[in-house]
Amino acid sequence: MNKNRLTQRLIATAGMTLIGLASFGLVSKAGAVGITGGSYTLDNHPDGSASSPFYGLRLDGLLSGKSKDIYTFNFTEGGASVALDYDDTSNTINISGTAYGGLDQGDSYSAPELFSINFTYRNVQQVAGDDDLWVDGSQAGSSTGTITRQTSGDVYNLADFSGANAYSFRLGDGDNNQGHRGHQGISGWGWLNHAPADQDPSLSPHLYSSDWLFTAQSKPAAVPESPLTAGALALLVGGFIALKRKQRIA
Numbered sequence: 001m002n003k004n005r006l007t008q009r010l011i012a013t014a015g016m017t018l019i020g021l022a023s024f025g026l027v028s029k030a031g032a033v034g035i036t037g038g039s040y041t042l043d044n045h046p047d048g049s050a051s052s053p054f055y056g057l058r059l060d061g062l063l064s065g066k067s068k069d070i071y072t073f074n075f076t077e078g079g080a081s082v083a084l085d086y087d088d089t090s091n092t093i094n095i096s097g098t099a100y101g102g103l104d105q106g107d108s109y110s111a112p113e114l115f116s117i118n119f120t121y122r123n124v125q126q127v128a129g130d131d132d133l134w135v136d137g138s139q140a141g142s143s144t145g146t147i148t149r150q151t152s153g154d155v156y157n158l159a160d161f162s163g164a165n166a167y168s169f170r171l172g173d174g175d176n177n178q179g180h181r182g183h184q185g186i187s188g189w190g191w192l193n194h195a196p197a198d199q200d201p202s203l204s205p206h207l208y209s210s211d212w213l214f215t216a217q218s219k220p221a222a223v224p225e226s227p228l229t230a231g232a233l234a235l236l237v238g239g240f241i242a243l244k245r246k247q248r249i250a
Contacts, residue, residue, distance in 0.1 A: 034126075034131035035086065035131065035132070035133055035171060035172060035186065036086075036088065036218075037086050037087055037088035037089070038085075038086060038218060038219065039083055039084070039085050039086075039218075039219040040083065040084040040085075040086070040186070040216040040217060040218050040219060041083055041216070041217045041219055042056055042075050042082040042083060042084055042095070042097075042188070042214045042215070042216055043056065043075055043076055043214060043215045043216075043217065044056050044074060044075050044076060044214065044215070045181065045183060045187060045189075045213040045214050045215055046182060046183060046215075047181040047182050047183065047213075048072070048213050049209070050070050050072055050104055050209070051072075052107055053072065053074055053077075053101070053104065053107070053108065053109065054074060055072035055073050055074050055075070055101060055213070056073065056074070056075035056082060056099070056212065056213065056214030056215075057072070057073040057075070057099060057101075057117070057147075057211075057212055057213075057214070058070070058071065058072045058073070058209050058210065058211055058213065059071050059072075059073070059147070059156075059192065059194050059207075059210045060207050060208065060209055060210055061207040061210075062147070062156060062194055062210075063102075063103070067207040067208060069103060070103070070104040070209075071101065071102060071103055071104065072101050072104045072109075073099035073100065073101035073115060073117075073147075074099060074100045074101050075097075075099055075214060077100055078100030078112065078114070079098065079100060079114060080097070080098050080099050080100040080114070081097050081098055082095065082096070082097035082098065082099055082117060082214075083095075083096060083097050083219075084171075084188065084216055086124070086133070086171075091122070091123060091124045091125065092120055092121060092122055092124060093120070093121040093124050093133070093169075093171065094118070094119070094120045094121075095117060095118075095119045095120075095121075095145070095188075095212075096117055096118045096119070097116075097117055098114055098115070098116055098117070098150070099114070099115045099117055099147075100112060100113075100114055100115075101113075101115065113149060113150065113151050114150040114151070115147050115148060115149055115150060116146075116147070116148040116150055117145070117146075117147050117148075118145050118146055119143070119144070119145025119146070119158055120143060120144065120145055121135050121143040121160065121169055122135070122139070122142055122143050123135055123136065123139045123142065123143075127170070127172070130172070130175060130176075131172060131177070132170055132171060132172025132173065132174070133170070133171045133172060134166075134167040134168075134169060134170040134171070134172075135160060135167055135168045135169045135170075135190070136166070136167055136168075137162030137165055137166050137167050137168055138162075139160075139168070140159075140160050140161055140162035140168040140202075141159050141160065141161070141202035142160075143159065143160040143168065143169070144157065144158060144159050144160075144201070144202075145157075145158045146158060146197075147194070154197070155197040156194050156195065156196060156197065157194065157195050157196070157197060157199065157200070157201045158192050158193070158194050158201055159192065159193050159194075159200075159201040159202040160190060160191070160192060160193075161191040161192055161193045161202075161206050161210075162191065163191060163206065165191070167190070168190050168191060169188070169189070169190030169191075169212065170188070170189055170190060171186065171187075171188045171216065172186060172187070173185065173186055173187065174187075181213075183215055185215060185216075185217070186215065186216040186217070186218075187213070187214065187215050187216070188212055188213075188214050188215075188216055189211065189212055189213050189214075190211060190212050191206070191210065191211045192210045192211060192212070193205075193206055193207075193210065194207070194210060
């Protein structure tokens, strides 16, 4: 076999190797199951019982203390942007960002404003027999955070609440991957207690309804370059250069 044909075969082999490795990476990523550590963009859930306006958080009586007053918070409109960060090393979930909302008056808000949210769930674990995550109901009250009115700076304390439920918060697509309340992707839902800044929300009575209900989409992460892929690319480029030199000499 002459050198020219050998070089061409090396180039073809390197090209096929590169394509194969890239394809393997795509298949592996697409076939992954469960919720991995990382950042997620949050959106309003399509099945909130008080919508519209649509929302990702509802805290009835937040400003008035009256459960008849429905306060909801939109995660995507009016300057809102809320994210979830799951740390699978410390087993925590942090929900933070800016929400838009206020007193729900049917199809609109009364005097809507922006609110800052910062809440951390602790003791996050995988649901037995499923790929969802949750916080066991026995741990309710140990996960805390705040929601703050950006106009006035008034702070309200938040704590997780489970009531008669097995968990205080759940993230995933429900039992047997059937989705939660009509949404087939990842949803987050769970109950909260709230109280003014000088009070402990875990000791406050639960006002119905006060809970999260949102959807979550994983933020794309940079895929690290595989050494094998880099090697195949180097072989492909090197073979091409060698072939061009051979052609010039001939």
